[in-house]
Amino acid sequence: MNQVTEVLTTLFGFALIGAMAFEIKRRRKHLRELYNILDAEDKHVVAELDQMVASGLLQPFVAR
């Protein structure tokens, strides 16, 4: 009976740790989607934005 209890406790512990690891991984993935550094895909976007600034299509908004 004791062995069964120990096995169940161990399994429960592993399941808990696994769930925590999964949750951490999921939240980190969400954070990477939310905030990130500019990557290769963004390079073209930034180039286009730079061009718009250089051509005067975009003017700075400055608040006080």
Place this chain on the structure above:
Amino acid sequence: MTEEDKPGITRRRVVSSRRLIQPKPTASGNHPASLANLPLRTDETSAQCSSPRFHFFLIDCGWDGPAPEVIRNNLEMITQFQNHDPLFILTREQSRQILKKHPHLIGKDPILLARDLQAGKTSGESEYHGFHLNLGLIRDPNQVLVALRKFLHLLATHRQSVDIEREVKAQLHRKGITGAIEVLRVSAEAMAG
């Protein structure tokens, strides 16, 4: 094409200390108070902008949701806490054109993109550097504000750093053991609250 959507329109603002207030959308779903109607602009910043660290860009197609409203109401904060680095606000039409060309961004706007102008100079690399905050991924207005605050806080506190990308990434992505503990702490708070 509305006045707001015309390219080349400079949205100069009048100085105001009041908080920006956005009226509710009309029955057609349009926001009558678009970016063109937002107040503020002053000329005192030209000297301060002589050597900015970042160029900020706001890409917003005009989705009806909490994120656009929150960011419009807090535009002042972006410039105030970033040493008056220039903030360029794309019109809805300009934003839509950008997203049409780069469909991987659809659904993520409003996007606040911070282009680091000095990273390439210090590292000698010619690639573009900087960060983006995809506020359109958040549904809860309070979480939008929290994310914006956190983003601005980190950029402001690390703006003198040589390798700002590494530091910001480590903190925003909650890497390592400390980050994992932080994730669990926030999860526990969310469950409790």
